[in-house]
Amino acid sequence: MEELYRLALQMMVDACHISEEDIMKRNLEKCVNARYIFFGSICKYYTDTELSQLSSLSRALINKIRNSVDRKARNSYFFRNDFNNFKKRIACLFQ
Numbered sequence: 001m002e003e004l005y006r007l008a009l010q011m012m013v014d015a016c017h018i019s020e021e022d023i024m025k026r027n028l029e030k031c032v033n034a035r036y037i038f039f040g041s042i043c044k045y046y047t048d049t050e051l052s053q054l055s056s057l058s059r060a061l062i063n064k065i066r067n068s069v070d071r072k073a074r075n076s077y078f079f080r081n082d083f084n085n086f087k088k089r090i091a092c093l094f095q
Contacts, residue, residue, distance in 0.1 A: 012038045040069030041090040
């Protein structure tokens with residue numbers, strides 16, 4: 001379980017050219033979008049509690065991301081495009 005999470009996170013780091021720490025902690029738009037894309041893509045494979053334990057983010061924040069990522073994708077073409085592309089890559093990883 002943790003290995004797939006780490007592999008998926010490394011895929012996000014490589015795709016966005018942002019460090020893991022920046023994805024999880026910084027509030028720059030690029031980092032927030034990367035965080036939402038990452039957790040939005042893997043949330044169907046893990047529970048909020050598992051993601052919270054793996055990422056050290058709060059379960060409430062993971063739940064907020066899970067619940068609002070679709071709205072964010074509807075409102076931004078670029079976010080939606082990046083989200084759908086990463087979701088396809090993640091789906092291949094978790095098969």
